[in-house]
Amino acid sequence: MELLGLYNYWIVVVLMMAGFYTVIAFDNLVKKIVGLTIFQTSVFIFYISMAKVSGGTAPILTGEPEVFSNPLPHVLILTAIVVGISTTALGLALIVRIREAYGTIEEDEIQAQDDQQ
Amino acid sequence: MLSGIYSLLSAGLFVTLDAVDVAFTEAAVGGGISTVLLLGTLALTGEDSKPRRERWRIALPVVLITGGALIYGTLDMPRYGDPNAPIHQHVVPRYIQDSGQETGLPNIVTSVLASYRGYDTMGEVTVIFTAGIGVMVLLGAATRRRRRPAPAEPEPLEPETIEPETAGPELTPELAPELAKEDRA
Numbered sequence: 001m002e003l004l005g006l007y008n009y010w011i012v013v014v015l016m017m018a019g020f021y022t023v024i025a026f027d028n029l030v031k032k033i034v035g036l037t038i039f040q041t042s043v044f045i046f047y048i049s050m051a052k053v054s055g056g057t058a059p060i061l062t063g064e065p066e067v068f069s070n071p072l073p074h075v076l077i078l079t080a081i082v083v084g085i086s087t088t089a090l091g092l093a094l095i096v097r098i099r100e101a102y103g104t105i106e107e108d109e110i111q112a113q114d115d116q117q
Numbered sequence: 118m119l120s121g122i123y124s125l126l127s128a129g130l131f132v133t134l135d136a137v138d139v140a141f142t143e144a145a146v147g148g149g150i151s152t153v154l155l156l157g158t159l160a161l162t163g164e165d166s167k168p169r170r171e172r173w174r175i176a177l178p179v180v181l182i183t184g185g186a187l188i189y190g191t192l193d194m195p196r197y198g199d200p201n202a203p204i205h206q207h208v209v210p211r212y213i214q215d216s217g218q219e220t221g222l223p224n225i226v227t228s229v230l231a232s233y234r235g236y237d238t239m240g241e242v243t244v245i246f247t248a249g250i251g252v253m254v255l256l257g258a259a260t261r262r263r264r265r266p267a268p269a270e271p272e273p274l275e276p277e278t279i280e281p282e283t284a285g286p287e288l289t290p291e292l293a294p295e296l297a298k299e300d301r302a
Contacts, residue, residue: 003192005196005198005199006191006192006196006197008197009188009191009194009197010191013188013191014184017180017181017184017187020180021176021177021180024176024179024180025172025173025175025176025177030155030158030159030162034155037151038123041124044127044131044143045127048131048134048139049197050195050202051134051135051136051204052134052135053198053199053200053205054197054198054200055198056135056200058135058136058137059213059224059225060137060223060225061216061217061223061225067200068135068213069134069135069136070205071209071213071225071226072209072212072229073136074136074226075226075229077139078139078142078226078230079230079237079238081139081142081143081146081147082142083241083244085146085147085150085151085154086247086248086249087248088151088154089150089154089248089252092154092157092158093251093252093255093256094255095158095162096158096255096256097255097256099163105162
């Protein structure tokens, strides 16, 4: 079955949609951040699974001729993980600040308070 | 806790996909730092989430349609582990062949990250620096606001609570039990 070779992308799509659903369906801001993190991880898995070569090993030169997995997506995702954690930290700090200002982290309550003013 | 386990699982997945460097980073950053950050935020904001209707009526169709479109898009993608995929044909063979001699590093990921794409990594450091400043500004403002009302609140209470004490005999440790008796009487 030729189509079964695409299963890595399907796992990625399922994970990504789980994160996407969490972002749009919940009002709690912390849950939204968790959904974004899941979404991010699915993109990481997408890149890393594209880099995989069957029969290949980790891209570390040993002097013997070997088949390596593609190192470039690994580099990209290394950078993306670190950038992702800094954006997550910024988002969580914003949530703490919103909680200070509004006393709630539920999006609809924040909206209601904004409408009153 | 679940997010920590999730990060560790994805780190294990990266190991099986031959991306050991990524797995290290994910285990340290995702499993460590992000779990601590998330727990800290939960401690600061309170972990009770109001049980309310989810917006699944809108969210579920959107998610299903998007997912369906994405899966339709994958049908043209190269198969998993295919060595002839376009991603493996260009640029990368040169790195694999020459990076060992050019940089002297056995790990190709390290040589690309630190040597060939050093500017990229410098930009990444700038991003982290900016995010750090942002977090400090946000949380610094939050704690300053929390500190400011703290001394302001007890002041209006002081005249009522202190006046009876200053009007009576001086409060010393010896007199305190007697005062307590008088209060009871």
